[in-house]
Amino acid sequence: xxxxxxxxxxxxxxxxxxxxxxxxxxxxxxxxxxxxxxxxxxxxxxxxxxxxxxxxxxxxxxxxxxxxxxxxxxxxxxxxxxxxxxxxxxxxxxxxxxxxxxxxxxxxxxxxxxxxxxxxxxxxxxxxxxxxxxxxxxxxxxxxxxxxxxxxxxxxxxx
Amino acid sequence: xxxxxxxxxxxxxxxxxxxxxxxxxxxxxxxxxxxxxxxxxxxxxxxxxxxxxxxxxxxxxxxxxxxxxxxxxxxxxxxxxxxxxxxxxxxxxxxxxxxxxxxxxxxxxxxxxxxxxxxxxx
Numbered sequence: 001x002x003x004x005x006x007x008x009x010x011x012x013x014x015x016x017x018x019x020x021x022x023x024x025x026x027x028x029x030x031x032x033x034x035x036x037x038x039x040x041x042x043x044x045x046x047x048x049x050x051x052x053x054x055x056x057x058x059x060x061x062x063x064x065x066x067x068x069x070x071x072x073x074x075x076x077x078x079x080x081x082x083x084x085x086x087x088x089x090x091x092x093x094x095x096x097x098x099x100x101x102x103x104x105x106x107x108x109x110x111x112x113x114x115x116x117x118x119x120x121x122x123x124x125x126x127x128x129x130x131x132x133x134x135x136x137x138x139x140x141x142x143x144x145x146x147x148x149x150x151x152x153x154x155x156x157x158x159x
Numbered sequence: 160x161x162x163x164x165x166x167x168x169x170x171x172x173x174x175x176x177x178x179x180x181x182x183x184x185x186x187x188x189x190x191x192x193x194x195x196x197x198x199x200x201x202x203x204x205x206x207x208x209x210x211x212x213x214x215x216x217x218x219x220x221x222x223x224x225x226x227x228x229x230x231x232x233x234x235x236x237x238x239x240x241x242x243x244x245x246x247x248x249x250x251x252x253x254x255x256x257x258x259x260x261x262x263x264x265x266x267x268x269x270x271x272x273x274x275x276x277x278x279x280x281x
Contacts, residue, residue, distance in 0.1 A: 018176065031178075
């Protein structure tokens with residue numbers, strides 16, 4: 001492959017910008033901080049000049065590290081990953097959207113992060129384990145526990 | 160309700176999108192990276208590589224030097240002596256009988272230039 005590293009990264013960003021943003025937003029819960037984390041991560045990657053062949057988990061891990069660095073700053077952290085639909089928007093319910101956003105916010109950070117990577121970024125448990133640098137069993141257990149919690153909380157809301 | 164139902168409900172929601180400002184910042188970042196990258200001819204060469212290249216060139220140059228320098232043959236000096244007994248003894252006798260004080264004054268001396276040197280003189 002006769003492609004420079006910077007060009008590889010640029011293409012990766014263009015192909016995965018939405019996934020990266022959703023993940024970064026789920027971590028920082030602040031729109032500006034989410035964008036800053038992505039920018040910082042790519043800036044660091046470009047300075048480093050090389051990366052493993054499998055870019056996906058590596059770049060996501062870099063974004064995670066940058067988002068974690070941002071967590072040290074005192075910022076308002078209330079932004080969710082969903083956009084409330086307007087009434088005319090594809091028949092989606094703004095109430096349901098807000099409710100799901102609130103339910104996700106009640107999960108632990110590990111559970112929320114795993115669900116976001118699995119459901120919105122279509123990652124396998126193995127890929128998530130690579131991003132988080134933990135065992136696949138730990139990831140699977142975060143996911144199951146998170147989904148259980150979501151189910152229970154949803155049931156309680158419905159009552 | 161099972162996991163798949165919840166996943167389906169989550170996936171149906173519209174996700175927050177990154178702002179145009181992020182794209183702008185990222186484009187600026189990649190553009191800056193492209194402009195920073197030096198042309199391959201202008202890339203810095205490590206000092207150790209430069210030193211090694213100099214050393215190799217010096218050794219190779221020294222080795223190749225002999226191929227280009229003409230060999231100098233020293234001129235040959237020939238002594239012609241008049242035939243006599245003393246000379247015959249000197250040439251055929253044992254080394255111990257050699258007389259260091261041999262009289263060369265009667266010798267006729269001729270200096271023969273090597274062919275290459277003669278060519279150069281022409």
